[in-house]
Amino acid sequence: MAIKDKTTTAGGGRLDATLGRQLLAQMLLIRRFEEKAAEMYALGKIGGFLHLYIGQEAVAVGAISTIQLDDYAIAGYREHGHALAKGADPRRLMAELFGRRDGVSKGKGGSMHLFDRSVNFLGGHAIVGGYLPIATGVAFAIRYEERDRVILCFFGDGSVPQGEFHESLNLSALWKLPVVYICENNRYAMGTAIERALAQTEIYRFAEAYKMPGEACNGMDVLDVRACVGRAVARARESRTPSLVEARTYRFRGHSMRDPSAAIYRTKEEVAQEKLRDPIGGFRDQLLREGLLDEAGWKALSDEVEARVAEAVAFADASPEPPAEWLLEDVYA
Amino acid sequence: MAIKDKTTTAGGGRLDATLGRQLLAQMLLIRRFEEKAAEMYALGKIGGFLHLYIGQEAVAVGAISTIQLDDYAIAGYREHGHALAKGADPRRLMAELFGRRDGVSKGKGGSMHLFDRSVNFLGGHAIVGGYLPIATGVAFAIRYEERDRVILCFFGDGSVPQGEFHESLNLSALWKLPVVYICENNRYAMGTAIERALAQTEIYRFAEAYKMPGEACNGMDVLDVRACVGRAVARARESRTPSLVEARTYRFRGHSMRDPSAAIYRTKEEVAQEKLRDPIGGFRDQLLREGLLDEAGWKALSDEVEARVAEAVAFADASPEPPAEWLLEDVYA
């Protein structure tokens, strides 16, 4: 369900109704998909770690709406939203969370390792900071082959103190690679507030050190994200200039299903306050206000989303476990 | 031979004659010690890698002249100068280069691993960037024990692209640790000119990213280095503020004895040009001009240096090989 419209400089001008509804539908799909995943985790149908993106949907959706199917996206372990926004099939994603044979990664990856080559979604990585050099390498390949492509690399504020953040930004700025580093600053790395992790908490300002364009945007506003990332994508396409985008957002749930309350390191008040900025409710109201959506339209849209999520769960449930032989397959290409 | 004067804010005001002669003598000792080491390498008395500091003497001497014996210094594999400036015994250093039992590291470390606990010289490290976190940890310990100490950490421009540079600066800025990072920017990492390694070639400007004071100085002028590092040391002592100092310097010789000409990556003209900025000749002339030294004084000073170097070689020659049992000793404490 990747959005096809070619605009890479959105935000300016009046919002197109179809686009608006698409963005809203994507965000809602992510939200409902994950609410369902949380239920399935509670039922023991999903194991391991499960990190929910709830609250941050506007970042993946707004950013990925600025690129095409043949452009790349790569993310961390909190990547259900990015995979969906890039166009992966919710049924195969849910099957992957269930560890079934029809999962995008054949059930071998799980929630943290969603890969979907058919939509150029490069995963799904569980080492904080570890895939930033890889994203940089994908951009290197784009330049090497002189393709008109870009890669969006999503990571959290917790990756910034990691050495590979620095190595990657230096290399892409030095070599002029078409990559957009999108830091989803939700102000916490697990239980560590950003002020306790970084001497410089305005993350976009790290870009200056590499003479790279850096910009912050409101990660709770899908249009602001879209506009900001759109500018970065344009720079990447037109002049192979990498950028650092800081999307200021918030995670409504715990770090993972094993950190349900997340109450140790942040106050109920703070969470309640942030939930008022819900990217979905806010955008829906805006569309209603601007007359780009009516109650009936909203109902239809949410019903369709519910249906797709139900379908995904049914599909995953129906999919068998991977056969035993698969244990030793795909070790070598 | 660590300089005892307590001033940490030199540079300003008129230069004291004794101090001037000490600085000159230290730089000359390093120069002659290494010229001799080069000869000994040619004779096969020294093996492995030998990296000469010739041309950069003003950095180690100027910087270390601002700290005390109980302060720490740590450096890379081009560290003969730093060890000498910190006060290590030239005889035991030469014995180490010879791989003899009276070497500072018992002959087990060699040129790249000079350690001297008696003067708080912490080595002697051969992994580019690898000891920056260690220096940061020493500063952490100083703060932990609330000691009035600082550590100077010397490294080359080649360490800057390495992730540990970023991790170290962030941690020390975040935790306010008494460390001064001194980047000896000689514009080449082996054969790689700095413009081919860094998107930002004004290295001191990386400090801004961490909200850390950063300053560049003329690495060929011992007094300018002394003044600049002096300010940083004062900040570290008074307010536990770390600093990044970029000393702009040049290496007159090849990267190591295995890169004698160094002609592949830099022109004869450039090297000749840079040699006009010789930190030793220049400073001697200044002392002569300012009447703080006369020809006789210069002669006496150089004779004494020559004598110490000759003595160091004699000592090293006389020292026996380490006994075979030492192979398996010092593996565990």
Added chain:
Amino acid sequence: MGVITYREALNHALREEMERDERVFLMGEEVGIYGGAYKVSQGLLEKFGERRVIDTPICESGFTGVGIGAAMVGLRPIVEMMTFNFALLALDQIVNHAAKLHYMSGGQFACPLVVRGPGGPAHQLAAQHSQSMETYFYHVPGLKVVRPTTPRDAKGLLKSAIRDDNPVIFIESETLYGVKGEVPEEAEFLIPLGVAEVKREGRDVTAIAYSGMYYRVLEAAEEVERTDGISVEIVDPRTLRPMDTDTILASVRKTHRALVAESGAGFAGMGSEIAAFVTESAFDDLDAPVARVTGANAPMPYARNLERLKTPSKEKIVEALRRVCGAA
């Protein structure tokens, strides 16, 4: 003697050693306010304050290096790896710096550092989070490597590791944190590093296993005892480097047969070295080649059914015990 969990045993060891020695401090991701991702350091921040229980940003190489530097000048840092998989990012610090400082400096500097945290597979954490990390450390001169199996081992060995003047890699197990057992309470209860333990006496075959594998071997031993009357002696090395070869060899010389079980992928694992030195030193005492039961030679898959097939099951061990005893 009280019955506590493996997690509590580690927590008590940390608490006691920090009380005993002001130079000991704990540093790592989430060790403070969060009480540790696996709650091992619960309550330590409250007790010792921010000076000695330090939450770090995510930069394994950086904060491990900080530990090394602090150790070099006299402190006794304990660096927690949230999981040992992340220690790969700090490997240069551990192998090229911590392990070699004492030697390179001709004995002038020591590095009394403990790097600890859970290692090995847990439950469906997939390839990047389910590795037997000891492999990267036990061959490195200058390091000591510990893998505690019981709460008792956990406490006694961690206290010794903290008091040791060398860098010690202390690999716990996420799947054992909840295991309960008797643990001595006296402050001076220590288990020396480098000493194996015969955890079960037996006559017919010596099974060598540590950490989670020990428990599977124990189940298998009980089964073959019932079904085949095979009496299995189980030796737990507890410390992998230095390895207590004497205790293992003494047992093999008694039983004349040996089996090694490890959860890691088999090729060139701990089992290879154990099989090699046992054969080398007890060749004429052996009635059969040393049997090795290891994990499958693949990364860890996420799917529950495949994950089960990846690590050695009780059944595999039972079968191997029978084989080595000629009962199969």
Added chain:
Amino acid sequence: MGVITYREALNHALREEMERDERVFLMGEEVGIYGGAYKVSQGLLEKFGERRVIDTPICESGFTGVGIGAAMVGLRPIVEMMTFNFALLALDQIVNHAAKLHYMSGGQFACPLVVRGPGGPAHQLAAQHSQSMETYFYHVPGLKVVRPTTPRDAKGLLKSAIRDDNPVIFIESETLYGVKGEVPEEAEFLIPLGVAEVKREGRDVTAIAYSGMYYRVLEAAEEVERTDGISVEIVDPRTLRPMDTDTILASVRKTHRALVAESGAGFAGMGSEIAAFVTESAFDDLDAPVARVTGANAPMPYARNLERLKTPSKEKIVEALRRVCGAA
């Protein structure tokens, strides 16, 4: 057939494969203008230009990751480690990413990457620069590990490594770059990965050795032939992962005796695995336990005399050969 050096053989392999396949490129510190710290890539920049021969800043983790990313989307990168000691900084990239991408993605993405450079001790480079680095790689599922011994091996194996669709760790040797030997010139000369070579025929004992150790074993073999009439068969695994156990076992079944020599510190090294599988599979064919000759269990000292004692000497090998053949 021409007689060229090991260095030239590698250079030719790089040149030929880069000519053959536009997707192949070389990246690393000093590989371009400088022609490689050890001159392996000499002339390649001139021939292929800056697009395909890329000098990198010093950031092993970063540029190795760049290679992985480029490989993931279809290029065939060759990443040079100036020396393999520095690969410790890139270990997370290699082990946790390159080795697992294919598996974690259910086979959707491959990682046709070669990481190459010199490893092992050279001449007085001391502790941080003299390590047998293969130990960090050969137990990792998803990686292939190669250690070429002769110029012929160097060329034939590197060409195969570059054409392989998996991450291949290709560890050369600084001390062998100058060694000369006959090397076929045809562009399609390849030596398959995973195939060992019997480099010397013999009857009485099988000696397994690779890289620099092979040459010492050869000298020792010639000496014991002269002095004791012991006929030594030498098998060079050439690839350590996957290991060609068949060729090694066939030889052992013929000679009934085996010795493994390795330069690394002994505990849990390659020799341990070889001794283990040989004993496991050929127990009844063995007339004596497999002998291991390994480096001393210490970091590498700088002093020339101590360095000599650290790595296995011809004398140690001779003595072990005699012992294993009961001639001592």
